[in-house]
Amino acid sequence: MEIPVINLGEMEGVRKSETMSLLHEACEKWGFFWLENHGVDESLMDKVKALVNQHYEESMKESFYSSELAKELGPNIKASEVDWECSFFYRHQPDSNINDIPEPLREAMQEFVAQLIKLAERLAELLSENLGLEKDYLKKAFSEPFVGTKVAKYPKCSDPEMVMGLRGHTDAGGIILLLQDDQVPGLEFLKDGEWVAIPPTEGYRIFVNLGDQVEVVSNGIYKSVRHRVLADKNGSRLSIATFYNPGANAVISPASRLVYPSCYRFEDYLNYYTTTKFSDKIARFQNIKEMLV
DSSP states (O other): OOOOEEEGGGGGSSHHHHHHHHHHIIIISSSSSEEESSSOOOOHHHHHHHHHHHHIIIHHHHHHTTTHHTTTTTTTTTTTBBBEEEEEEEEESSOOOGGOOTTTTTHHHHHHHHHHHHHHHHHHHHHHHHSSSOOTTHHHTSSSSSSEEEEEEEEOSOOOSSBSEEEEOOOOOOEEEEOOOOOOOOEEEEEEEEEEEEEOTTTTTHHHEHHHHHHHHHHTTTOOOOOEEOOOOOOOOOEEEEEOOOOOTTTOOOOGSOOOOOSSSSHHHHHHHHHHHTTOOOHHHHHHHHHHH
């Protein structure tokens, strides 16, 4: 399957309508896509990846392979209960644990995530627009958004069939922006009942997937998709996933404009239908909802 590729640079030109349609289809039928010409500084992306890999080699690798999980790798390990993953979580807003990250990674990560927040807000506007909502609908629905970054390495594994790098799941939040490895594979998404392998990154693309709350707000039009990471015997996979999520106190519900009208008598609908039969169906549903208020 050919994974959708969205060229964000075309959102400002004559191909905006076509690109918006491609984005809508990607969110509706796939729940994930590649994003290129996204505006995030490429040299900064290289710097963050290099510093994370350095931090792993110097401060995380030895302790991981000394862990009980690594020592007990074998037939007694239940792959359904463990993740072959070495990670830490960086909170950016509304509160931050940036001081837990050593320099120079701290400064680079802070600058990188600041750019990703702007990108996530841009995507939230485009998704809202494609759903027929106000451009700032998702941003407002997420209240004061929570932003955090999961930095992970999926270490080289001598027996990858014994464990999962990360067990299958959907993401709980909103919009996820992934800067991943450009050499080691492993990420898979479920599409039409089949696991689709996400190849290593080409160039400076960012991989985007949608979380559960976007599916809820869109009333199921956009999809949150199950995904997993396979362990690899040939290399350690890098994953830097930034989550643009609702704030803790955000109250999430389907956008009222996207919810079908309910609790009406069919006769009343039919009476209205006879005078609006040849009008737009969605407009008719919306009018029925307003009549019921």
